[in-house]
Amino acid sequence: MGLFIQIVMFVAIISILVILHELGHFLPAKYFKTKVEKFYLFFDVKFSLFKKKIGDTVYGIGWLPLGGYVKIAGMIDESMDTEQMKEEPKPWEFRSKPAWQRLIIMLGGVTVNFLLAWIIYTFLLFNNGDTYIPSKNLKYGIQVDSIGETLGLRTGDRILAVDGKESKRFNEAVLDIILGDEVTVNRDGQELTIPLTDEGKRIVFQSQGRNFMLYRSKPVIAVVADSSIAKEAGIEVGDEILGVNGERVAYWDEVVDKIRSSANQNLEILLDRQGTQQTIGLTVPEEARIGIGVNYEDLSVTDSFSFLQAIPAGFTRTIKVLTDQVRQFKVIFNSNTGAYKQVKGPIGIVELMPTTWNWGFFWSFLAMFSVWLAFVNLLPIPALDGGHVMFLLYEIVSGRPPSQKVLERGQIVGFILLMGLMAVIFGNDIWNIIKRFI
Structure with missing residues (x-):
């Protein structure tokens, strides 16, 4: 039953994100009178689980739950349907629209993802407030294990700053240290700046989320x-x-x-x-x-927000999540940290889901993943939204569009790159499962 709930929660989150992301492309395309041939949740390789044509658009559900797509007429996309591109452009085709309209259509998906996260964080802050542990509440400093010590930390240290930025929240300091270059601590009354080495981070990532740093507590038996x-x-x-x-x-x-x-x-x-x-x-x-x-002393505080206060606070939270994800890429693409081995695909993400339904987790994860989807799709890789945006910006700046051959080859390169990345991610998922039985 637990696995069933995990799968249902994962599929529900992915479905909501894909539908809204593709709707972000669909609505401006329709507004600019561009023909949308297909609107699909999941991929329909060879066959569909469901499809129905309404007007000019076929709406359907594919069997491969790795995303979704809208197929816009007159556009070179992952379908590589180039036959219609050999004909004269039609007024309703994507290629016939002004570059600024095409840019809005391509940015629609990531815009919806960002707005979705902002809305969710706004309502979460309004309903639940913001609970965190202020660093100043750690009267006895931190407690680290052998993994924390490889980063250069010591039990009793007080975290002052990471990369020169004051550390005000203990909850955020843990992630900041993993992603940062140096940490400043107060150790026995002396201020020390400790470099965060790739070797130390590699050991942290090998522990797969083990808590290497807690806050220190008195030995009162609970x-x-x-x-x-x-x-x-x-x-x-x-x-x-x-x-x-x-x-x-x-x-x-x-x-x-x-x-x-x-x-x-x-x-x-x-x-x-x-x-x-x-x-x-x-x-x-x-x-x-x-x-x-022992039960660690509850040092957390909760800030409450009115609805009007929650709106800018939700925006700030969305930007913070986005910034952290950008910083994660720096660590992931550093082979010395080994962080790329811990990147999770669908199998790994399902395992992150709780085994009982948890609405708080559901909405928090949905918001976080929506920001992640927006960020990844904006990467300037052909076959992603960011690749199309890159070519459109080139057209706007230079005054002439890239040739059809360039667009086609870009799609092929982007597709190969994405497939290779997916192979690595799925390989990590499968290898992590195998390691449990070795």
Whole structure:
């Protein structure tokens, strides 16, 4: 049932995005009296699941859920239907329209994607507010594991800035560090600027999303597992650990380090229980875990917005998401980071979906993916909207359109490039599945 919900959520998100994106091309094309021959959700390679002709346009659903398209008369696109291009231009064809009209038609899809994200973020901020952890609330600094240490961070550091820009939100600092070139921290009262190396990022990406950086917390016990060593020894929820084997500890990470380094050894744990100190002895088992945990202190705050305030805030959020995605490309195309190995295709994205329906996730992911679709489609690659825009801008600036041969060859090159990219992405998805069984 969980997998079914994941698939349904993925298909619903993709369907909404594709329909609205193609509608962004369809509406201005119709407004400028340009004939649209086909409007398809998904690709109809060889056959369609459904199709119906209404007026001049065939509306349909293909069987291959990798996108969709509108086929506009008199335009060289991924269909490579060049027969009609050998005839004299008709008034209703794309090629007969002024360049500025064609430019609006080609920019319609990404414009709708951007507006969709802006609208969704506006309503999410209006309904739910903006919840985040201010960096200034991290009284004890950060806690990092061995992966965080490869980036040059240390437990207890206070994040001050990334790439010279003040870090005001802990939530955003994590992504900024992955995408940044250097991080400035306060370490034991000294301000240090640490270069973020490709090798460190490579190890982070290999962990596939593991939390390498948390905020530091006091060792106040919130969880004691049943049938655990800690339970048998008498440790209770609410106890605060003050020391281990005669050494004082102030933070949870210090307790964890003591336990992990003491497999098959005895520990004397000094506790504070409701103002009274007591010592409890136990033997750490082979797996170096005793069955206790903490709930990290809730340091988050929520900013509320009126509807009028949410509109510019939604725009700012959309721009921030877009900026982060542009920065991700810098990391992905740096082979030294290995980030390209973690790019997810349809299979990987389905696995990101929750196994129970979650409207908050649905709308947030839809908005994020809509921005991503707008950005990718604007890349100046023939066969994408950005490729068509590139050729149209050339025509507007030079005063003459590229030749039909140039457009055809551009489409072929773009198609080969996209197919190669899709092969890499699907290969990553399949390889990640295989690795689980090796």
